[in-house]
Amino acid sequence: MRSITIRRPDDWHLHLRDGAMLEGVIGDTSRHFARAIIMPNLVPPVVTTADAKAYRDRIMAALPKGDRFEPLMTLYLTEDTSPDDVEEGARSGLVTAVKLYPAGATTNSHGGVRDMAKAMPVLERMAKIGLPLCVHGEVTTPEVDIFDREKVFIDTVLDPLRRRLPDLKVTMEHVTTSDGIDYIRSAERNIAGSITTHHLIINRNAILVGGIKPHYYCLPVAKRESHRLALRAAATSGDRRFFLGTDSAPHVDPLKECACGCAGIYTSINTMSCLAHVFEQENALDKLEAFASLNGPAWYGLAPNEDTITLVRRDTPVPYPAKIETGAGPVTVFDPMFDLFWDVS
Numbered sequence: 001m002r003s004i005t006i007r008r009p010d011d012w013h014l015h016l017r018d019g020a021m022l023e024g025v026i027g028d029t030s031r032h033f034a035r036a037i038i039m040p041n042l043v044p045p046v047v048t049t050a051d052a053k054a055y056r057d058r059i060m061a062a063l064p065k066g067d068r069f070e071p072l073m074t075l076y077l078t079e080d081t082s083p084d085d086v087e088e089g090a091r092s093g094l095v096t097a098v099k100l101y102p103a104g105a106t107t108n109s110h111g112g113v114r115d116m117a118k119a120m121p122v123l124e125r126m127a128k129i130g131l132p133l134c135v136h137g138e139v140t141t142p143e144v145d146i147f148d149r150e151k152v153f154i155d156t157v158l159d160p161l162r163r164r165l166p167d168l169k170v171t172m173e174h175v176t177t178s179d180g181i182d183y184i185r186s187a188e189r190n191i192a193g194s195i196t197t198h199h200l201i202i203n204r205n206a207i208l209v210g211g212i213k214p215h216y217y218c219l220p221v222a223k224r225e226s227h228r229l230a231l232r233a234a235a236t237s238g239d240r241r242f243f244l245g246t247d248s249a250p251h252v253d254p255l256k257e258c259a260c261g262c263a264g265i266y267t268s269i270n271t272m273s274c275l276a277h278v279f280e281q282e283n284a285l286d287k288l289e290a291f292a293s294l295n296g297p298a299w300y301g302l303a304p305n306e307d308t309i310t311l312v313r314r315d316t317p318v319p320y321p322a323k324i325e326t327g328a329g330p331v332t333v334f335d336p337m338f339d340l341f342w343d344v345s
C-alpha cells in the first residue's frame with residue numbers, strides 16, 4: 001500500500017456561502033484543510049471590515065465541534081470601497097486580501113467594479129501596505145468570446161494595472177489558460193496564481209459532449225485540452241507561484257439543472273483524492289505538498305501548517321457521495337469521471 005504524508009493543506013479560494021448552505025458544506029473543508037481564503041460574493045457581498053468580522057463569526061459558529069479551521073477573510077471590492085476601512089481590516093489581521101470581480105463576470109458580481117479608475121485609491125493603498133488583490137480575471141465585454149475572456153483580461157486590465165502599480169501583489173485566481181500560466185511565469189514579481197482541482201481534470205468537452213452537463217459548468221469556463229495540460233504542468237512543477245485554490249462553489253441542484261444554470265463546481269469533499277490522482281498520473285506526488293500546503297502560505301506571508309495529513313492509496317475505489325444533502329438542498333459533488341483510489345486517512 002502506498003501512502004504519502006504532507007503538511008496539512010490550505011484552500012486559497014473557497015466559497016462557503018451562508019446560513020444553511022454554510023452549515024452543510026463547511027465540514028467538508030475543515031476535515032482536511034487548516035485555512036481557506038473565503039470568497040466575499042454573498043448576497044449582499046462582504047464589503048466592509050465590519051461585514052467580514054460578522055461573516056467570520058458566522059463561519060466559526062457553523063464549524064463542526066472539534067475541528068480547527070481558520071477562515072482568511074476577503075473584502076469585495078466596489079467603486080465605493082474606503083481605503084481607510086481596508087487598511088484598518090488588514091492591520092487588525094482580519095482581512096487577508098481584497099477581491100476584484102469585474103461587474104457581471106460571475107456569480108453575484110453585479111456590484112463589482114465597472115471602472116477600474118474608481119478603484120485606484122484603494123488599490124494604491126493596498127500596494128502601499130502590501131495587501132494582496134485577488135482577481136477573477138475575465139473581461140465582461142459582450143463582444144469578447146467567453147473562451148477568450150481570461151486572455152483579454154490579462155492584456156487589457158491586469159497587465160496595465162500591474163504596470164501602473166508594480167508594488168501591488170496580485171493573485172490571479174482560478175487560472176484556466178496557458179496564457180495565464182505564461183503571464184505569471186514571465187513576471188518578475190508580485191504575481192501568483194491559484195489553480196482549481198477541476199481545471200486540472202476537465203476540459204470543455206466535459207460540459208458539452210453527449211449533452212449539456214451543468215455540473216461541469218463553472219467560471220472561468222473550462223478551456224480546450226492544451227490549456228488543461230498547461231495547468232497540470234504548472235501545478236505539478238513545484239514552481240512557488242502556483243498553488244491550490246479549489247474554487248469549490250456549491251449551488252443547490254435546482255439552480256444548476258435548469259435553463260440558465262449557475263456557474264460553480266463543488267469539490268471540497270474529494271479535492272485531496274483528486275489531486276493525489278492527478279499528481280500520481282504526472283509522476284509528481286513529491287510536488288503535491290508544495291502545491292497544496294507550501295506555496296500558498298509563502299505567497300500570503302504565512303507559515304505553513306505544522307500538522308500533517310496522510311493520503312493512502314487503496315486497492316478498491318474510495319466511495320464519494322454523488323451529492324451531499326444540505327439544509328439549503330442537495331449539492332452535486334464533482335465527478336472526475338474516473339475512480340479515485342487515494343483517500344485521506
Ligand SMILES: NC(=O)N[C@@H](CC(=O)O)C(=O)O
Nearest residue numbers: 015106107218219249263264
Ligand atoms: N467559479 C464559479 O463558477 N462560481 C463562483 C464564482 C467564481 O469564483 O467566479 C460562485 O460563487 O459560484
Ligand SMILES: [Zn+2]
Nearest residue numbers: 106136219220
Ligand atoms: Zn471567480
Ligand SMILES: [Zn+2]
Nearest residue numbers: 015039247249
Ligand atoms: Zn470562486
